[in-house]
Amino acid sequence: MSHDPSNLDNLLSIHLEQNKTRLQQLFSDCTDIVYLDCDLGQTVPGLFVYFNGLTDEERLDEIRQSVSTVDHRIEQEVSQEASQEVYFEDLIYRKINHLQFKELPTFNDIADQLTMGNPVLVVDGMDTGYAFSLACWRKRAVEDPVAESVVRGPREGFSESITDNMAMLRRRIRNPDLKMKGLELGLYTKTCVTIAYVEGLAAPELIAEVEKRLAVIEVDGVLESGNIEEYIEDQPFSPFPQIMATERPDTVTASLLEGRVAILTDGTPFCLVAPISLFSLLQSPEDFYQRYMISTAIRWLRYTFFLIALIAPSAYVAVLTYHQEMIPSSLLFSIVKSREEIPFPALVEAFIMETMFEALREAGVRLPKQVGAAVSIVGALVIGQAATSAGLVSSPMVMVVAITGIASFLIPHYTIGISIRLLRFPIMLLAGILGLLGLLIGLIAIVIHLCSLRSFGTPYLSPLAPMMSEEWKDVLVRAPAWTPTKRPRLTRAGGGSRSSRTMKPVQPLKEQGE
Structure with missing residues (x-):
C-alpha cells in the first residue's frame, strides 16, 4: 500500500x-x-x-x-x-x-x-x-581520499555522513564567520544539503545565487552530489565541469577562505565547490604543500601534458595524412616502413587504438582494486603488441596513444580529465579531414567556448580572460607562501565571484586596491 x-x-x-x-x-x-x-x-x-x-x-x-x-x-x-x-x-x-x-x-x-x-x-x-535525538547508524570511518591522493598533505577525506563532514570543516576554520545553512532536497529521499561559506569573504550575490538555484530543484530523490550539480551549473550542455567535486576537506577549506561556496550532501563523500575556473581544476592540493619552485615546475609540466592529452593523436594524424614534409626524412622512412602492411588510414588507426585504450581504462576502474590495475596495464601491453603483430596498427601509433594516456593521468581532477578524453575524438576527426587546419579549427572552437563559459557568473578562463595580471602568480607560477597575497578579486565580498586557488599566508591579507 x-x-x-x-x-x-x-x-x-x-x-x-x-x-x-x-x-x-x-x-x-x-x-x-x-x-x-x-x-x-x-x-x-x-x-x-x-x-x-x-x-x-x-x-x-x-x-x-x-x-x-x-x-x-x-x-x-x-x-x-x-x-x-x-x-x-x-x-x-x-x-x-x-x-x-x-x-x-x-x-x-x-x-x-x-x-x-x-x-x-x-x-x-x-x-x-x-x-x-537518538539517530545512530553504521557509517564508514574517515579514510584517505581515493580519487585525490597526495604524497604530502592531509590523509583524511570526507565520508558519507554530512555531520562528520561539517565537523571537519568546522575544525579547520575555527571562526564563527563560517556559516552553514541547511535544507532538504528530494520529495522522497529528503536529503540533507548544507551550504557552507565564510561570511565577509564570500560575495553576498554568490550566496544568494547558490540558494536560489538550490531552492528551485524539484526532484523525487537526491542520491549523490552529482544529481545537484546537473541542476545548478550554468551551461549543462558543456563538456567542461563548472563545479568542482572534491573529497578533500583541506581543498574545501582553502576554497572557502578564497570566498567560494561549498555544498555538502548527505550520503556522499564528495563536496561541491563553486565558482571555479579551468586553472583551479588543473591544480593539485599538493602544489601548496611542496616547495614553491618544485610546485611551479610540476604545474608547468601538468599544463604541457594537458595540451598533449588533447591534441597529440590529432596532430599525429594530421601530419601523417596531409603534412608529411614536416617530418624529418629518417623518421618518415621509419614510419612508412612500419605502415607498409597497415590496411587502415591513420585516422581509423587512431580511432581504433584510442577506443581500445579508453575501454581498458574504464575496465580497470570498474574492476576490483586487486585486479583492476593489473588488467588495464597487462591488457594494454598484450592488445598493443598483438595489434602490431597482426598488422592492424603501427608501432608509432601505439607509442602516440600510450603517451597520450600517460599525459591524461597527470590531470589531477577526474571530471576535467574525462572532458579532455571526450573532446579528443572530434578533434581527431577534424584533423583527419582537414589536416592541421582542422586541428586549429577544433582548438579555436574550444577556446571560444571556454571564453563564453561561466561558473556562477565567473569567467571560466579567469584570470587570463578577463586579464588580471596581478593574479597570474597563482596560475602561471605558484608564488611563495610568505609573499603578500591578495584574495581573488572576483570571489571576495563585494567583488562578484571568481576562482583561482590561493592559500592564506601567515601575513594578514590585503584586499584589492589597498
Whole structure:
C-alpha cells in the first residue's frame, strides 16, 4: 500500500490507539518498524516507535526505563491540577524535561523524524508526539581520499555522513564567520544539503545565487552530489565541469577562505565547490604543500601534458595524412616502413587504438582494486603488441596513444580529465579531414567556448580572460607562501565571484586596491 507524502500532513489524535492504527497504516508492509509499548509512571499509556537499525536502542531503552519509573511525588503533584489536559502535559514534561526532544503535532512530522532515525514517543491523552535525538547508524570511518591522493598533505577525506563532514570543516576554520545553512532536497529521499561559506569573504550575490538555484530543484530523490550539480551549473550542455567535486576537506577549506561556496550532501563523500575556473581544476592540493619552485615546475609540466592529452593523436594524424614534409626524412622512412602492411588510414588507426585504450581504462576502474590495475596495464601491453603483430596498427601509433594516456593521468581532477578524453575524438576527426587546419579549427572552437563559459557568473578562463595580471602568480607560477597575497578579486565580498586557488599566508591579507 503506497501513500502520497502530502496525505501525511494531518494532526494527531488524543487517543493512543487511533494514533497507533494510523501509524500502522502509514507504515504498512514495513517489517523494520518497531512499536514498543510503555507507561509513563504506570499511569499514562505510551508508545515508542522507531526503525530498527537507525536508532540507538541502548539509549532508547534507558529513556524508556526513565519515563516508566514510578515517582509518587510527581504524580501526586500533577494529580492535583484542575484539568485533565494540564495533568497530562505536566506529567509528560516532568518525565522527559531532562532529555532532548522535539514536539511533533502531525503525522508528517513523525514520518520525517522516524526516517531520520529518531524514535518518537506517542502518549495517550496528548495530541503531540515527542522525537528524541537518538539517530545512530553504521557509517564508514574517515579514510584517505581515493580519487585525490597526495604524497604530502592531509590523509583524511570526507565520508558519507554530512555531520562528520561539517565537523571537519568546522575544525579547520575555527571562526564563527563560517556559516552553514541547511535544507532538504528530494520529495522522497529528503536529503540533507548544507551550504557552507565564510561570511565577509564570500560575495553576498554568490550566496544568494547558490540558494536560489538550490531552492528551485524539484526532484523525487537526491542520491549523490552529482544529481545537484546537473541542476545548478550554468551551461549543462558543456563538456567542461563548472563545479568542482572534491573529497578533500583541506581543498574545501582553502576554497572557502578564497570566498567560494561549498555544498555538502548527505550520503556522499564528495563536496561541491563553486565558482571555479579551468586553472583551479588543473591544480593539485599538493602544489601548496611542496616547495614553491618544485610546485611551479610540476604545474608547468601538468599544463604541457594537458595540451598533449588533447591534441597529440590529432596532430599525429594530421601530419601523417596531409603534412608529411614536416617530418624529418629518417623518421618518415621509419614510419612508412612500419605502415607498409597497415590496411587502415591513420585516422581509423587512431580511432581504433584510442577506443581500445579508453575501454581498458574504464575496465580497470570498474574492476576490483586487486585486479583492476593489473588488467588495464597487462591488457594494454598484450592488445598493443598483438595489434602490431597482426598488422592492424603501427608501432608509432601505439607509442602516440600510450603517451597520450600517460599525459591524461597527470590531470589531477577526474571530471576535467574525462572532458579532455571526450573532446579528443572530434578533434581527431577534424584533423583527419582537414589536416592541421582542422586541428586549429577544433582548438579555436574550444577556446571560444571556454571564453563564453561561466561558473556562477565567473569567467571560466579567469584570470587570463578577463586579464588580471596581478593574479597570474597563482596560475602561471605558484608564488611563495610568505609573499603578500591578495584574495581573488572576483570571489571576495563585494567583488562578484571568481576562482583561482590561493592559500592564506601567515601575513594578514590585503584586499584589492589597498
